[in-house]
Amino acid sequence: MKQKEFLVAFKEEFWYQLRIKFGVSKEMSTFEKYLRRLIIPIYISALVVFTHYQLEPLLILLTFVGCTWLSLIAMDAIKRIFQRRCELGKNRGIRDFDDFSFREKIISYSISALTLTSIFAGGMVLITFNRTGELNVNLFIGMLSLPLVLAYKLSNDRQRR
Secondary structure (H helix, E strand, O other): OOHHHHHHHHHHHHHHHHHOOOOOOOOOOOOHHHHHHHHHHHHHHHHHHHOOOHHHHHHHHHHHHHHHHHHHHHHHHHHHHHHHHHHHHHHHHOOHHHHHHHHHHHHHHHHHHHHHHHHHHHHHHHHHHHHHHHHHHHHHHHHHHHHHHHHHHHHHHHHHO
C-alpha cells in the first residue's frame, strides 16, 4: 500500500524537521544547536520591531527571507519524503524522486512549498494587521520567492543527473 509508506515517511520527516528547527538533532554541531535556538526569537523580535515602527522595506525583506527559507525547507522535505517512501517500498514499484518527470517534480515541489509558505505569509499578514491595524498586502511579495526557489531546486536536480 503506497499510502502507508508515504505516511511513515512523512512522520519521519516531520520529526526530523522539528528536531532540526529547535536545535535538538544529534547530527548538529553545538554551534548549530545554539544558533538554531536563537534564529526564531531573533526573527520574531525583528518582526515585532519592523511592524511597530512601520519599517516597510525591512519588513518586506524579512518576509522575503522567511518565505525563501520555508520554501527551501518544504522542497527539501518533500524530496526526502518521496525518497524515504521509495526505500520503504523497494519491491512494490514505488519510484524514487529522482526518477520523477520534470512535471511531477514541479507539482511536488510547488504544492509543498506553496502550502507552507502561504501559511507563513498569512501569519505575517495577521501579525502586521494586529500591530498596525492595516491589512498590508505588500507582505505577499515574499511569495515571489517561490518561483526563484523552484528554479534553483529544479536546476540542481537536473545537474545531478
